[in-house]
Amino acid sequence: MFTNLTSIRLVLILLMLLVVVLTISGVLQGPADISLRHIGAIFKQALFAGSDSDIPNWQHSIIVDIRLPRVIIALFAGASLALCGLVMQGMFRNPLASPSVLGVSSGASLGAVIAIYLGFSLISAWAIPLFAFIGAGISLSIVYRVASSRGQTNVATLLLSGVAISALNVAATSLLLALSLSNWDVARMIIYWTMGGLDGRTWDHVFIILPIVLSGFVLLLFYSKQLDLLLLGEQHALSVGVDVRKTRRNLLIISSAMVGASVSVVGGIGFIGLVVPHILRLLLGPEHRYLLPACLFGGAITLLGADLFLNSFFSEQAIPLGVVTAALGAPFFLFLLIKQRFVLS
Amino acid sequence: MSPLSCTKLAFSYDKKPLLTDINLDFKTGQFIGLIGANGSGKSTLLQLLLGLIKQQSGAVTLNGLDIHVQKRRAIAKQLAFVPQSIELPYAFSVQALVAMGRTPYLGPFELETAEDTRLIQEAMLKTDIIHLKTRLVTTLSGGEKQRVIIARALAQQAPTILLDEPIASLDICHQIETLQLIQSLTQSGKLAITALHDLNLAASYCDRLILLGETEFNNGSGKANSGRTIIADGTPEQVLNHKNLATYFSINADIIKTNDKISLANISPVKKHLGND
Numbered sequence: 001m002f003t004n005l006t007s008i009r010l011v012l013i014l015l016m017l018l019v020v021v022l023t024i025s026g027v028l029q030g031p032a033d034i035s036l037r038h039i040g041a042i043f044k045q046a047l048f049a050g051s052d053s054d055i056p057n058w059q060h061s062i063i064v065d066i067r068l069p070r071v072i073i074a075l076f077a078g079a080s081l082a083l084c085g086l087v088m089q090g091m092f093r094n095p096l097a098s099p100s101v102l103g104v105s106s107g108a109s110l111g112a113v114i115a116i117y118l119g120f121s122l123i124s125a126w127a128i129p130l131f132a133f134i135g136a137g138i139s140l141s142i143v144y145r146v147a148s149s150r151g152q153t154n155v156a157t158l159l160l161s162g163v164a165i166s167a168l169n170v171a172a173t174s175l176l177l178a179l180s181l182s183n184w185d186v187a188r189m190i191i192y193w194t195m196g197g198l199d200g201r202t203w204d205h206v207f208i209i210l211p212i213v214l215s216g217f218v219l220l221l222f223y224s225k226q227l228d229l230l231l232l233g234e235q236h237a238l239s240v241g242v243d244v245r246k247t248r249r250n251l252l253i254i255s256s257a258m259v260g261a262s263v264s265v266v267g268g269i270g271f272i273g274l275v276v277p278h279i280l281r282l283l284l285g286p287e288h289r290y291l292l293p294a295c296l297f298g299g300a301i302t303l304l305g306a307d308l309f310l311n312s313f314f315s316e317q318a319i320p321l322g323v324v325t326a327a328l329g330a331p332f333f334l335f336l337l338i339k340q341r342f343v344l345s
Numbered sequence: 346m347s348p349l350s351c352t353k354l355a356f357s358y359d360k361k362p363l364l365t366d367i368n369l370d371f372k373t374g375q376f377i378g379l380i381g382a383n384g385s386g387k388s389t390l391l392q393l394l395l396g397l398i399k400q401q402s403g404a405v406t407l408n409g410l411d412i413h414v415q416k417r418r419a420i421a422k423q424l425a426f427v428p429q430s431i432e433l434p435y436a437f438s439v440q441a442l443v444a445m446g447r448t449p450y451l452g453p454f455e456l457e458t459a460e461d462t463r464l465i466q467e468a469m470l471k472t473d474i475i476h477l478k479t480r481l482v483t484t485l486s487g488g489e490k491q492r493v494i495i496a497r498a499l500a501q502q503a504p505t506i507l508l509d510e511p512i513a514s515l516d517i518c519h520q521i522e523t524l525q526l527i528q529s530l531t532q533s534g535k536l537a538i539t540a541l542h543d544l545n546l547a548a549s550y551c552d553r554l555i556l557l558g559e560t561e562f563n564n565g566s567g568k569a570n571s572g573r574t575i576i577a578d579g580t581p582e583q584v585l586n587h588k589n590l591a592t593y594f595s596i597n598a599d600i601i602k603t604n605d606k607i608s609l610a611n612i613s614p615v616k617k618h619l620g621n622d
Contacts, residue, residue: 222453229445231435235428238397240501241421241449285481286435 082299111135196267271329
């Protein structure tokens with residue numbers, strides 16, 4: 001583990017560099033062949049509003065309207081999930097907590113499907129993220145109420161309440177889909193939305209996810225000291241002057257908004273919120289002033305990396321992103337569970 | 346003005362009365378021991394005094410103001426707390442953990458000033474953990490962890506420290522060390538209120554003992570009810586008498602007086618009469 005400040009800074013800089021490298025490769029890489037020189041010219045054109053006539057129009061739209069939003073959304077969705085996982089692990093003092101395990105992602109999905117089913121998504125592009133936020137918030141507060149009594153969280157209760165809430169959310173989502181089948185337009189929208197992923201995402205999606213995740217991140221930075229103290233326990237936090245109830249409520253709202261934003265744009269992608277914060281905590285130690293930026297970068301790297309991996313090696317098969325993250329994350333989850341079993345027994 | 350007091354405090358949990366009619370007043374510079382058998386409400390009383398839980402009736406007054414109208418940050422500058430559970434499963438460094446005691450004085454992005462750093466160093470020196478400052482708390486022994494948490498409470502610069510069984514998980518040497526540390530703090534003007542199990546140690550270190558125990562009381566409706574309240578409050582000699590030992594701790598013991606201290610010897614359990622007598 002890197003405990004001294006220099007190595008922590010070094011890890012953060014490395015992560016940041018990796019974000020830059022992956023972002024560039026994300027823009028360069030794709031089924032269409034566009035030369036580096038053209039890409040440079042397109043960026044110059046976009047930034048300085050000049051016109052360069054020898055760039056074909058289709059190349060311009062592939063870079064600006066397809067690859068760029070895809071890369072930005074991958075970065076921010078991954079960052080959002082990792083940050084939310086970090087916050088939930090701190091709030092529940094448990095390394096198994098994460099948006100997908102606690103049923104928060106499925107709550108956001110249910111909210112989004114309700115927004116589509118009721119037709120609100122046609123009125124405003126913000127209807128889906130808003131409803132997803134509400135769904136995530138309700139699920140998280142229920143899990144929190146059930147699993148925490150007097151500041152203590154029982155692992156089994158936490159996981160089981162997550163399972164129960166997830167099952168309920170998934171069932172309600174399926175019910176809405178079944179009900180909507182009589183109206184094919186709505187059903188088609190719901191099915192299309194539930195597929196999730198990064199395909200066909202546009203700047204509209206960027207404008208939803210980017211502001212919410214960025215402002216969520218900045219707000220979370222204000223709570224880094226409180227998160228450290230919550231990790232030690234409610235009594236510790238209270239005794240040095242943290243208003244635990246208010247802090248928990250605000251963290252719950254921020255993380256629900258972030259899960260809502262990422263789920264409404266890319267759907268439920270599991271395990272990033274579980275694995276990334278855990279590994280970074282092992283690497284950098286438990287202090288949130290370092291973990292928060294590390295998770296921002298780490299989550300971004302993981303999701304964009306998974307997307308690039310799929311595009312490079314399985315571009316023909318259209319494998320959903322969640323498959324890669326689950327293939328990495330589920331064994332890791334089981335490993336943590338075994339480790340906890342030994343600690344607890 | 347007394348730094349901390351409470352009047353007519355009553356607390357019930359799940360409609361079962363836990364504590365009733367608690368009236369206490371504390372003076373600075375005293376080492377106060379809270380004693381009583383298991384389940385006598387020692388921890389609950391400490392949590393009420395800290396404002397961590399809310400009483401059903403009565404009031405806790407901190408520096409002349411009801412504790413529940415004050416902000417946690419303001420309370421933390423007056424009251425420090427050493428919780429019973431000191432399992433620290435996350436790998437903070439000793440220095441980082443002690444530095445958390447400065448939280449009530451610092452804004453979210455504010456770095457420690459030279460004065461903060463000095464107070465953190467001083468707290469680590471007083472608790473004799475300065476040589477551990479770069480160690481991770483996960484690698485410490487129980488006694489060392491306890492001293493780290495006490496150091497954090499010292500760094501908090503609060504005039505009053507509440508401790509919930511701070512020596513329960515320590516070996517005898519560290520028990521004495523911890524109690525001596527608390528005693529030296531009270532001699533330098535702080536008020537310490539400590540829940541303790543060991544009556545002999547309580548008797549030899551505390552200036553004042555408060556005994557909590559179960560009692561029958563009349564709640565007005567004519568029906569007798571049982572609850573826990575203050576049975577005795579005074580010097581160790583006043584509180585630890587044969588009758589209290591037998592009734593509230595179920596022990597018989599010889600009470601030996603040496604100089605101005607008392608101690609218990611030949612402790613044996615009281616034979617309970619079985620059957621319906």
